[in-house]
Amino acid sequence: MIEKKALTKKDKDISRWYLDVIFLAGLADYAPVKGCMIIKPYGYKIWERIQSIFDRWIKEDGVENAYFPVFIPYTLLEKEKTHVKGFSPELAIVTVGGGEELETPLVVRPTSETIMYASFARWLKSYKDLPLKINQWCNVVRWEKRTYPFLRTTEFLWQEGHTVHLTEEEAEEMALKALGWYKKLYEEYFAIKVFAGIKSEAEKFAGAKRTYTIELFIENGKALQGATSHNLGQNFAKAFEIQILNEKNQLVYPWQTSWGLSTRSIGGLILSHGDNNGLVLPPKIAPIQVVILPVFDNSPSSELKDYVAKIEKILASLNIRFKTDWRTDKTLGWKRNDWEIKGVPLRVEVGSKELRNDSVLLAFRHSLEKKLVKLSEFEKNLEKFLEEIQTKLFEKSREKVSQFVVEVKSKGELVEAIESKRLVKAFWCGSPTCEAKLKAETKATSRVLELEEMEKKEKAKCAFCGKSASQRWIIGRSY
Amino acid sequence: MIEKKALTKKDKDISRWYLDVIFLAGLADYAPVKGCMIIKPYGYKIWERIQSIFDRWIKEDGVENAYFPVFIPYTLLEKEKTHVKGFSPELAIVTVGGGEELETPLVVRPTSETIMYASFARWLKSYKDLPLKINQWCNVVRWEKRTYPFLRTTEFLWQEGHTVHLTEEEAEEMALKALGWYKKLYEEYFAIKVFAGIKSEAEKFAGAKRTYTIELFIENGKALQGATSHNLGQNFAKAFEIQILNEKNQLVYPWQTSWGLSTRSIGGLILSHGDNNGLVLPPKIAPIQVVILPVFDNSPSSELKDYVAKIEKILASLNIRFKTDWRTDKTLGWKRNDWEIKGVPLRVEVGSKELRNDSVLLAFRHSLEKKLVKLSEFEKNLEKFLEEIQTKLFEKSREKVSQFVVEVKSKGELVEAIESKRLVKAFWCGSPTCEAKLKAETKATSRVLELEEMEKKEKAKCAFCGKSASQRWIIGRSY
Numbered sequence: 001m002i003e004k005k006a007l008t009k010k011d012k013d014i015s016r017w018y019l020d021v022i023f024l025a026g027l028a029d030y031a032p033v034k035g036c037m038i039i040k041p042y043g044y045k046i047w048e049r050i051q052s053i054f055d056r057w058i059k060e061d062g063v064e065n066a067y068f069p070v071f072i073p074y075t076l077l078e079k080e081k082t083h084v085k086g087f088s089p090e091l092a093i094v095t096v097g098g099g100e101e102l103e104t105p106l107v108v109r110p111t112s113e114t115i116m117y118a119s120f121a122r123w124l125k126s127y128k129d130l131p132l133k134i135n136q137w138c139n140v141v142r143w144e145k146r147t148y149p150f151l152r153t154t155e156f157l158w159q160e161g162h163t164v165h166l167t168e169e170e171a172e173e174m175a176l177k178a179l180g181w182y183k184k185l186y187e188e189y190f191a192i193k194v195f196a197g198i199k200s201e202a203e204k205f206a207g208a209k210r211t212y213t214i215e216l217f218i219e220n221g222k223a224l225q226g227a228t229s230h231n232l233g234q235n236f237a238k239a240f241e242i243q244i245l246n247e248k249n250q251l252v253y254p255w256q257t258s259w260g261l262s263t264r265s266i267g268g269l270i271l272s273h274g275d276n277n278g279l280v281l282p283p284k285i286a287p288i289q290v291v292i293l294p295v296f297d298n299s300p301s302s303e304l305k306d307y308v309a310k311i312e313k314i315l316a317s318l319n320i321r322f323k324t325d326w327r328t329d330k331t332l333g334w335k336r337n338d339w340e341i342k343g344v345p346l347r348v349e350v351g352s353k354e355l356r357n358d359s360v361l362l363a364f365r366h367s368l369e370k371k372l373v374k375l376s377e378f379e380k381n382l383e384k385f386l387e388e389i390q391t392k393l394f395e396k397s398r399e400k401v402s403q404f405v406v407e408v409k410s411k412g413e414l415v416e417a418i419e420s421k422r423l424v425k426a427f428w429c430g431s432p433t434c435e436a437k438l439k440a441e442t443k444a445t446s447r448v449l450e451l452e453e454m455e456k457k458e459k460a461k462c463a464f465c466g467k468s469a470s471q472r473w474i475i476g477r478s479y
Numbered sequence: 480m481i482e483k484k485a486l487t488k489k490d491k492d493i494s495r496w497y498l499d500v501i502f503l504a505g506l507a508d509y510a511p512v513k514g515c516m517i518i519k520p521y522g523y524k525i526w527e528r529i530q531s532i533f534d535r536w537i538k539e540d541g542v543e544n545a546y547f548p549v550f551i552p553y554t555l556l557e558k559e560k561t562h563v564k565g566f567s568p569e570l571a572i573v574t575v576g577g578g579e580e581l582e583t584p585l586v587v588r589p590t591s592e593t594i595m596y597a598s599f600a601r602w603l604k605s606y607k608d609l610p611l612k613i614n615q616w617c618n619v620v621r622w623e624k625r626t627y628p629f630l631r632t633t634e635f636l637w638q639e640g641h642t643v644h645l646t647e648e649e650a651e652e653m654a655l656k657a658l659g660w661y662k663k664l665y666e667e668y669f670a671i672k673v674f675a676g677i678k679s680e681a682e683k684f685a686g687a688k689r690t691y692t693i694e695l696f697i698e699n700g701k702a703l704q705g706a707t708s709h710n711l712g713q714n715f716a717k718a719f720e721i722q723i724l725n726e727k728n729q730l731v732y733p734w735q736t737s738w739g740l741s742t743r744s745i746g747g748l749i750l751s752h753g754d755n756n757g758l759v760l761p762p763k764i765a766p767i768q769v770v771i772l773p774v775f776d777n778s779p780s781s782e783l784k785d786y787v788a789k790i791e792k793i794l795a796s797l798n799i800r801f802k803t804d805w806r807t808d809k810t811l812g813w814k815r816n817d818w819e820i821k822g823v824p825l826r827v828e829v830g831s832k833e834l835r836n837d838s839v840l841l842a843f844r845h846s847l848e849k850k851l852v853k854l855s856e857f858e859k860n861l862e863k864f865l866e867e868i869q870t871k872l873f874e875k876s877r878e879k880v881s882q883f884v885v886e887v888k889s890k891g892e893l894v895e896a897i898e899s900k901r902l903v904k905a906f907w908c909g910s911p912t913c914e915a916k917l918k919a920e921t922k923a924t925s926r927v928l929e930l931e932e933m934e935k936k937e938k939a940k941c942a943f944c945g946k947s948a949s950q951r952w953i954i955g956r957s958y
Contacts, residue, residue, distance in 0.1 A: 031548045032555055032597045033585060041543035041613070048544065064520035065527065069510045070549075070587075070618055070634055071571075076511055089578055092550075094587065096572040097633075098622030106512060108549075108573065108587070118511045128808060134520070139549055139618065143577035154576075155549055329607060 007341065009276045014220045019149070021270060025279045025342045028149045035147040035154030039263065042342065043150075045287030046266050047157065051137065053189060054159060054261065057181050063133040063161060070139070071106040072115045079114060080239040086206020087111070090142040092154070108141040113207065113232075113258055116162050117240040124164060126245045130254060131174070132164040140262075150267030151224070151479055158262035164254045166246065168233075171255035172210075175231040178259035179212040182227035185261070191282040191393035192216060192272045193401045194226060195474050197450035202432040205258075209233030215448045215474065216268045217401045221421025223447040224268050224479045229259035273366070273393055279343030280366050282393050283386040290315055290382075291344045292324040293335060295351030299328070307355050311348065314379045320386075340365060345389050348378075366393055405474065414463050414475070418444045423476035427469040429462035438464050438475070447474045486820065488755045493699045498628070500749060504758050504821045507628045514626040514633030518742065521821065522629075524766035525745050526636060530616065532668060533638060533740065536660050542612040542640060549618070550585040551594045558593060559718040565685020566590070569621040571633070587620040592686065592711075592737055595641050596719040603643060605724045609733060610653070611643040619741075629746030630703070630958055637741035643733045645725065647712075650734035651689075654710040657738035658691040661706035664740070670761040670872035671695055671751045672880045673705060674953050676929035681911040684737075688712030694927045694953065695747045696880045700900025702926040703747050703958045708738035752845070752872055758822030759845050761872050762865040769794055769861075770823045771803040772814060774830030778807070786834050790827065793858045799865075819844060824868050827857075845872055884953065893942050893954070897921045902955035906948040908941035917943050917954070926953045 007024060008016040022028050027043035039047065055065075071094065078084045087110045094106040109115065116134065124132060141155045161178060165171040183196045195215040204211035208230035216224040236242070237253040246252050273280040283289050292315075294300055294308050308324060315322040325335055339347055347363040354360055360378050362371045366389050373381075405423045408414045417424045419442075428434070428446060439445050453471050462469040486503060487495040501507050506522035518526065534544075550573065557563045566589045573585040588594065595613065603611060620634045640657060644650040662675045674694040683690035687709035695703040715721070716732040725731050752759040762768050771794075773779055773787050787803060794801040804814055818826055826842040833839050839857050841850045845868050852860075884902045887893045896903045898921075907913070907925060918924050932950050941948040 029598060029602075032594060033548050033550045033552050036548035036550060038548070038598055039546040041545050044543075044545050047546075064523075066520050066523050067518040067526075067636060069512050069515035069517070070620070071512045071515060073512050091575075091577070092573050092585075093575040094571045095574045096570075096584075098570070098624065099568055105575075106571075115511060119508060119517055123508075141549070145577065157546060 007276070007278060010219075010274055011276065014218075014271070017274070017276075018267075018271060021274055021279050021341065022149050027266070027270070027279075030149075035144055037149045037153050037155075039157070042287065043266060046269070046281075046285060047263055049285050049287060050185070050261070050265065051159075054181065054185060055137075058133075058135055058161065061133070061177070063135045063163075065136065066134050067136060067138070068112050068115050068119070070109055072109055072112075073104045074107055075104055076114045076118055077107055080207045080236055082235070083113065083207035087142075090144070092141045092143055109138075110140055110142045111258075111260070112136060112138075112140075112160055113162070113236055114240075117236050117242060117256075120162075120164055121240045121242045124242060124244050124254070127166050127247055130164055130166045130244065131170065133161070133174075134163070135159055135161045148267075148479075150270070151264055153263075156262045156264060158260050160258060160260045163257045164237075164242070165256070166244075166254060168255045171233075171257050172231055175210070175212055175229045175257045175259065178229040178257065179214070179227075182214045182229070182259075182261055186214060186216070186226055186265075186268075187394065189282065189284045190265070190269050190272070191284070191390055191397060192268065193394065193398040195448045195450055197448040197474075198454060199228075199448065200430055200432070200435055200446040200473075202435045203445060203447075205230045207232065207235055209235060213448050216272065217404060217423055218268075218271050218479070219400070219404070221404070221418075221423065221477065222479050223423055223474070223476045224264075224271070225447075226265055226268050227259070227261040230257060232256040232258060272397060274343070277368070278341030280393070281343040281345060283345045283390050286343070286345050287321060288323045288342070288344050289320050289386060290322040290346045290348055291339045292322060293332075293339070293347055293349045294324065294326065295332060295349055300326070301352075304350065304352070304355055307350060311350065311360065311375070311378075314375075314382075318382060320382065336363075345386065364389065366396075407472075408463055411464055411466075415442055418442045418476065423447070423474055424463075425472050425474055426463035427458070427460040427471070428473040428475060429465060429467045429469045430471075430473070431465075431467070434462060434465040434467070442477075444475055444477045447476055447478060449473050486755070486757060489698075489753055490755065493697075493750070496753070497750060500753055500758050500820065501628050506745070506749070506758075509628075514623055516628050516632050518636070521766065522745060525748070525760075525764060526742055528764050528766060529664070529740070529744065530638075533660065533664060534616075537612075537614055537640065540612070540656070541610075542614045542642075544615065545613050546615060546617065547591050547594050547598070549588055551588055551591075552583045553586055554583055555593045555597055556586055559686045559715055561714070562592065562686035566621075569623070571620045571622055588617075589619055589621045590737075590739070591615060591617075591619075591639055592641070592715055593719075596715050596721060596735075599641075599643060600719045600721045603721060603723050603733070606645050606726055609643055609645045609723065610649065612640070612653075613642070614638055614640045627746075627958075629749070630743055632742075635742045637739050639737060639739045642736045643716075643721070644735070645723070645733060647734045650712075650736050651710055654689070654691055654708045654736045654738065657708040657736065658693070658706075661693045661708070661738075661740055665693055665695070665705055665744075665747075666873065668761065668763045669744070669748050669751070670763070670869055670876060671747065672873065672877040674927045674929055676927040676953075677933060678707075678927065679909055679911070679914055679925040679952075681914045682924060682926075684709045686711065686714055688714060692927050695751065696883060696902055697747075697750050697958070698879070698883070700883070700897075700902065700956065701958050702902055702953070702955045703743075703750070704926075705744055705747050706738070706740040709736060711735040711737060751876060753822070756847070757820030759872070760822040760824060762824045762869050765822070765824050766800060767802045767821070767823045768799050768865060769801040769825045769827055770818045771801060772811075772818070772826055772828045773803065773805065774811060774828055779805070780831075783829065783831070783834055786829060790829065790839065790854070790857075793861075797861060799861070815842075824865065843868065845875075886951075887942055890943050890945075894921055897923045897955065902926070902953055903942075904951050904953055905942035906937075906939040906950070907952040907954060908944060908946045908948045909950075909952075910944075910946070913941060913944040913946070921956075923954055923956045926955055926957060928952050
């Protein structure tokens with residue numbers, strides 16, 4: 001039974017609320033294997049929406065999908081030293097295959113750089129073969145001690161893009177382009193204000209030259225890494241001996257990028273907009289944008305059925321993703337709660353009253369407001385209503401961020417802000433030593449240096465260690 | 480370099496031809512891990528076509544996509560005894576996770592009945608929750624000693640549908656519906672004549688009550704299993720204690736089905752239509768339906784560019800999947816070979832001659848015929864041309880099957896036909912003992928009892944053992 005009272009209040013305990021929403025909305029379920037999750041149909045439909053949007057963008061850019069093996073020989077993973085060091089504590093390893101002990105243990109891919117680049121080395125001969133732009137939609141496994149549905153699971157789904165370029169400039173441009181896609185997905189589709197920028201030396205991807213990141217602010221004061229894009233430099237090219245002939249017929253190492261977005265993004269979506277009544281989905285990403293709720297006593301009259309059919313026809317003609325709830329074994333109140341918990345942006349209620357007046361009762365999920373409108377007005381303005389919801393959700397997200405991110409000048413202010421569950425913006429030196437101390441003392445780390453800040457070169461002091469610093473970073477605890 | 484001479488003749492050595500085509504057409508590549516393959520972009524695009532077609536059909540039927548973990552605790556797999564017995568020789572087992580030996584080893588899913596049904600048991604309470612129809616697009620792993628790209632790889636991609644029903648009739652209907660989808664996909668989209676029917680006791684899925692199958696005839700005289708659909712009866716429901724309340728409030732075991740189609744189907748597609756010049760793809764499944772090949776000496780004239788743009792506009796307006804080959808670093812002959820090997824149904828060549836005459840030179844891949852047509856005729860008839868190619872490929876496939884499947888009456892005839900690389904149709908008793916002997920003596924097994932034959936009850940004798948038999952089976956060696 002889905003009942004509102006079973007749902008923890010978000011403002012009381014966001015962690016319990018998060019789990020309640022996931023299970024009550026039918027997004028996911030625990031699996032019979034530790035650390036893994038089952039993505040149920042309603043949650044998977046969100047992933048399918050993400051896939052269809054992102055897949056279109058990358059294909060328009062000439063990226064092609066492919067599929068590489070889930071197993072990586074351990075010997076291959078070892079080739080890039082920083083990379084294997086970063087991933088080795090998190091590996092799931094197959095040691096038995098077909099009833100026999102394997103000579104070379106196989107790692108279940110935590111990411112596919114090594115297995116892909118071993119092949120790229122064979123495929124690429126000349127600058128004419130570049131750029132190579134490959135993407136893969138797949139499952140990956142990183143052994144996690146503490147797991148949390150969507151946000152941190154031993155197995156998760158993602159896309160991983162991998163490109164190879166002749167020049168450093170092109171690779172850098174590609175890494176930033178991917179970051180731009182992620183920002184657009186989060187801001188325009190998820191309606192979430194994000195920070196887009198670069199990671200510190202200590203926080204960058206194992207094996208990357210530079211890691212770009214999308215960071216989300218969560219109301220419990222933590223930052224959530226929403227997607228990353230890596231300029232890999234020539235690190236992997238050298239480790240995997242990828243060499244190509246350039247225009248002057250010289251053998252050179254090409255420049256590479258990799259970039260990924262995972263089902264974790266759904267966790268960010270849940271956390272960002274949800275309220276005490278459950279999930280709130282922005283219209284552009286919602287699997288169901290409009291739910292029609294016919295109101296009747298025992299069984300619907302034929303007039304009501306015809307009227308609903310008329311509304312359905314309107315929705316279909318506008319290409320709206322909708323569903324009609326004809327269930328008879330649930331009360332009206334139960335069904336309203338159910339669609340609220342599921343976060344459907346717009347509920348359209350129609351009973352005998354609406355039927356008589358040629359109108360529909362609209363219930364807006366994001367504001368919980370209700371509005372009676374004529375059917376003709378509904379038809380005329382539906383798209384506008386959905387756009388307005390989308391816009392308002394983004395504005396709300398931006399306001400929340402600006403409230404909760406505070407600018408600090410001193411170590412005292414920084415520590416206090418972190419303790420009171422804020423993200424801080426502060427001059428910071430960027431040094432791994434300073435970052436290690438910061439983490440030890442506050443449990444916080446640098447999250448991101450925003451793109452707009454990267455160019456700045458001010459004369460200032462690190463808010464934490466006092467050494468010279470020239471740029472303002474976003475610092476905070478992370479998921 | 481892709482050159483026709485590098486391609487083994489199909490009629491000389493179909494196995495080598497198959498590998499040559501896969502590598503020369505860029506469908507797949509060997510992976511740096513034994514038994515696995517890399518599906519390259521051109522091959523993966525065929526899989527994406529299959530996904531988009533099949534996914535639409537199942538969604539129209541109310542099937543919902545979801546995602547279950549890749550890992551299955553060994554203890555869970557053991558619950559259905561026949562099932563674990565069938566799969567245990569083929570398992571890849573994770574014994575180390577996060578640097579530690581696991582207490583319960585995890586199996587990398589060979590199929591997902593056990594991991595899904597453990598959850599179904601928790602989810603399903605009443606007949607109102609039925610039917611449950613879940614599908615999953617994912618990777619699965621079955622450890623294979625001898626592997627072959629697409630046809631038999633340690634890891635492969637597939638869809639697996641899993642449904643639960645209140646009655647046996649509904650489950651049977653669902654199993655047959657899925658079989659119908661597979662038949663439609665193979666015959667109407669792949670243009671391959673198939674045999675659709677039931678498997679023998681000895682050949683059915685481990686744990687199923689009944690297994691339906693799609694079998695393809697291959698020119699080397701072997702049968703290829705193209706997809707299967709299982710009526711699972713109540714076997715898994717009992718093993719996993721899935722019990723639901725029926726309309727009379729009684730606890731009953733529901734009836735289940737599972738059905739799957741994998742990347743192996745691409746192997747069937749390659750083998751069925753390919754010829755001595757390479758791959759031949761039917762227009763309905765081809766990632767590229769039309770390739771435009773501008774013919775020029777050093778660089779194309781602006782007139783030629785405009786003319787090609789005009790053709791591209793026509794193709795776009797007709798929603799044709801097309802590509803224009805402007806490469807300047809390859810000869811015209813090389814490019815023609817390349818597109819032939821890649822099996823693109825229709826090549827449109829345009830040079831100064833065609834430009835002058837407002838015409839295009841069409842090269843049909845399936846017949847290797849060329850035809851000069853006016854541009855207006857091209858625009859008017861293009862869709863018809865593609866439909867005709869599709870129809871002709873299916874007719875050719877049907878003819879081939881009727882030539883190579885021979886009806887036999889005695890054991891002598893049966894053995895001789897199998898030895899001369901034929902599939903046979905013969906009265907057969909269906910007994911596992913007879914099938915074991917058949918396999919030992921001829922390396923052949925029963926492949927399928929076609930749906931049309933299932934109803935028949937003739938009085939006859941088994942062509943192999945002489946005991947009574949009432950139906951004609953398709954028997955042969957299999958991939």
